[in-house]
Amino acid sequence: MSERHLFLRACWREDVERTPVWLMRQAGRYMQAYQEVRQRHSFLEMCKNPKLAAQVTLQPVERLGVDAAIIFSDILVLVEAMGMRLEFHEGFGPKLGEPVRSMQDVERLRVPDAEKDLAYVMEAIRLVREKLRGRVPLIGFSGAPFTLASYVIEGRGSRTFRFTKEMMFSQPEAFHALMEKITSAVIDYLNAQVRAGAQALQVFDSWVGCLAPEDYERYVMPHMRRLFSRVEARGEVPVIHFANQAATFLEKVRHAGGDVIGVDWRIPLDEAWRRVGYDVAIQGNLDPIALFAPLPEIERRVRDVLERAGSRPGHIFNLGHGVHKDTPEEKVAALVKMVKRLSAR
Amino acid sequence: MSERHLFLRACWREDVERTPVWLMRQAGRYMQAYQEVRQRHSFLEMCKNPKLAAQVTLQPVERLGVDAAIIFSDILVLVEAMGMRLEFHEGFGPKLGEPVRSMQDVERLRVPDAEKDLAYVMEAIRLVREKLRGRVPLIGFSGAPFTLASYVIEGRGSRTFRFTKEMMFSQPEAFHALMEKITSAVIDYLNAQVRAGAQALQVFDSWVGCLAPEDYERYVMPHMRRLFSRVEARGEVPVIHFANQAATFLEKVRHAGGDVIGVDWRIPLDEAWRRVGYDVAIQGNLDPIALFAPLPEIERRVRDVLERAGSRPGHIFNLGHGVHKDTPEEKVAALVKMVKRLSAR
Numbered sequence A, B: 001m002s003e004r005h006l007f008l009r010a011c012w013r014e015d016v017e018r019t020p021v022w023l024m025r026q027a028g029r030y031m032q033a034y035q036e037v038r039q040r041h042s043f044l045e046m047c048k049n050p051k052l053a054a055q056v057t058l059q060p061v062e063r064l065g066v067d068a069a070i071i072f073s074d075i076l077v078l079v080e081a082m083g084m085r086l087e088f089h090e091g092f093g094p095k096l097g098e099p100v101r102s103m104q105d106v107e108r109l110r111v112p113d114a115e116k117d118l119a120y121v122m123e124a125i126r127l128v129r130e131k132l133r134g135r136v137p138l139i140g141f142s143g144a145p146f147t148l149a150s151y152v153i154e155g156r157g158s159r160t161f162r163f164t165k166e167m168m169f170s171q172p173e174a175f176h177a178l179m180e181k182i183t184s185a186v187i188d189y190l191n192a193q194v195r196a197g198a199q200a201l202q203v204f205d206s207w208v209g210c211l212a213p214e215d216y217e218r219y220v221m222p223h224m225r226r227l228f229s230r231v232e233a234r235g236e237v238p239v240i241h242f243a244n245q246a247a248t249f250l251e252k253v254r255h256a257g258g259d260v261i262g263v264d265w266r267i268p269l270d271e272a273w274r275r276v277g278y279d280v281a282i283q284g285n286l287d288p289i290a291l292f293a294p295l296p297e298i299e300r301r302v303r304d305v306l307e308r309a310g311s312r313p314g315h316i317f318n319l320g321h322g323v324h325k326d327t328p329e330e331k332v333a334a335l336v337k338m339v340k341r342l343s344a345r
Helices: A006-011 A032-040 A043-047 A050-064 A079-083 A103-108 A118-133 A145-154 A162-170 A172-196 A213-227 A249-254 A268-275 A288-292 A295-309 A330-341 B006-011 B030-041 B043-048 B052-063 B077-081 B103-108 B119-132 B145-154 B162-170 B172-196 B215-231 B247-254 B269-274 B288-292 B295-309 B327-345
Strands: A086-089 A093-096 A138-143 A200-205 A239-244 A260-261 A281-286 A317-320 B085-088 B093-096 B137-143 B200-205 B239-243 B261-262 B281-286 B314-318
Touching: A006 A200, A006 A317, A032 A043, A032 A050, A043 A295, A050 A281, A050 A330, A050 B137, A079 A086, A079 A145, A079 A172, A079 B006, A103 A172, A118 A138, A118 A172, A138 A145, A138 A172, A138 A330, A145 A162, A145 A213, A145 B269, A145 B281, A162 A213, A162 B030, A162 B162, A162 B200, A162 B288, A172 A200, A172 A213, A200 B200, A200 B261, A213 A249, A239 A249, A249 A260, A249 A268, A249 A281, A249 B247, A268 A281, A268 A295, A281 A288, A288 A295, A288 A330, A288 B162, A295 A330, B006 B200, B006 B314, B030 B043, B030 B052, B043 B052, B043 B085, B052 B119, B052 B247, B052 B327, B077 B145, B077 B172, B077 B247, B093 B145, B103 B172, B103 B200, B119 B172, B137 B145, B137 B172, B145 B162, B145 B172, B145 B200, B145 B215, B145 B281, B162 B172, B162 B215, B172 B200, B172 B215, B215 B239, B215 B247, B247 B261, B247 B269, B269 B281, B269 B295, B288 B295, B288 B327, B295 B314, B295 B327
Parallel strands: A138 A200, A200 A239, A239 A260, A260 A281, A281 A317, B137 B200, B200 B239, B239 B261, B261 B281, B281 B314
Antiparallel strands: A086 A093, B085 B093
């Protein structure tokens, strides 16, 4: 490419002719073409078969015209590679083997060699890059250490994070040892994805919003700082840091690192950007459930997000969380068109 | 009582000799004495039998020495009285009959006569008052309209509130009609509780944190303002407004109403109080999972909350959410003692 793609320019806060748009979980169950693949394969099979993963990764690029692809995978494949059993049960979410609750349990986990142990992800990335032929950039991703740790400790999703916090508060050494091990795994995983061809990275801290600001600072932030400082291609490959429901400690999230800060819809985008600082880009932040509204109401909300972003370069339009599985596909397509039309300079 | 109780004085921001303390869900499964009752009766039976409800209401007063009792009940009994079937299944949470999804469905609901249709709550309040003999005040409560509406629309708990928001965004008239009906029911319910003997009231908006600030302002706040303005005993019976995970729109929560604003642990108490204004009292805000920590760590956190509250009158110590069912009972008892000891002027 002679010129960098729109999406990458926005990540670096360079001038753009319009706001780039992609959507978290844009390759997913709301889409008919995805469902057709999913009917014949389990979710994990789709993650582990590079051809299938590449196929569904490309669907939203071809059908919606989003400005970036994100490799189809699940944040928990890394945890599986660390030595935990991983299963997905319909309507229940992920379930992991023996939860990690002590220093001994932490020692049981290993830092995988991502290139070898997650070769299927790297192969999927190479395949997607080949098929994209430069049309749009490809985003690689990982769960953030806290979010991965919470699954590892709870053994499944949680509302209260009772075991996670109990370990944090009662066995801080074991908790930090776990975070350190996971952070090392994430660093290697992200670097391997860049070597395989990822042109941007996103770190998903989906569950970090369960923490008090002080606990984020003490138990999570140091690991996040190490993570961001060890991305080998930093300064070349932009890293998006999405911290869900973290509005009360956004400044700390920003301090932790990232070239782009992703925010959910609970905070107005202008307020979020002001708080993280204009020397980083911002991504977000339409409520995913707004896509169930009639088109004029969706348009009103899109305009609002774009107005809050203003004319300053560095806004990437996205939802504040993943596309909901029941979302009407035509609404998602309409959203992408709308952002392109309404943001044209 | 010749002098108002500590807890009530704190609600009115009067001088106190120490910080009063009570805990959301203080009568609950973490307590052995509660479990003994629960083994012989279903949860709903306990709510509907005034003697049993009174018995468990008093347990934390007698065993923990909290500074207020809160009537044992569930926010969904009001919804049942509005005409919806209500069931509780072990490990699954509440399940309601036919969800409300249209104006027709809204019309099916009725505004109950709380004194008659929820006579068992009123009777439990009278019984508790009798048995308390003025030792500590009794708090009555209700779910807030949005939280109740979300159960009514989803038919159960939800993570995404997909149907609630869909109705909000696509059928705003039906949504507002539902909110209005529920608000009328809540007003009557709270007033009846005061007539039965409740000396303070708490309104729980447990799920409102799923909303963007603008949506709170448009779809929820007007109903909340009506609610607080219609509490007949206002100015005499303090009303606590607990809005969970609402840190990004605390100012609007305060504007909605309440003599005391309850906050969760995601925001430091001093910041929360500054934002809602010092002309209301504040309640909170220890992370309930902190009770799984060793005692010195609990103490450190209690001190932090008390220091953030400072010496200004008007702080009521509480958790930022209900006591978790697995909490060691002795930790809860230790917490209450600790607050009393550390806050003594």
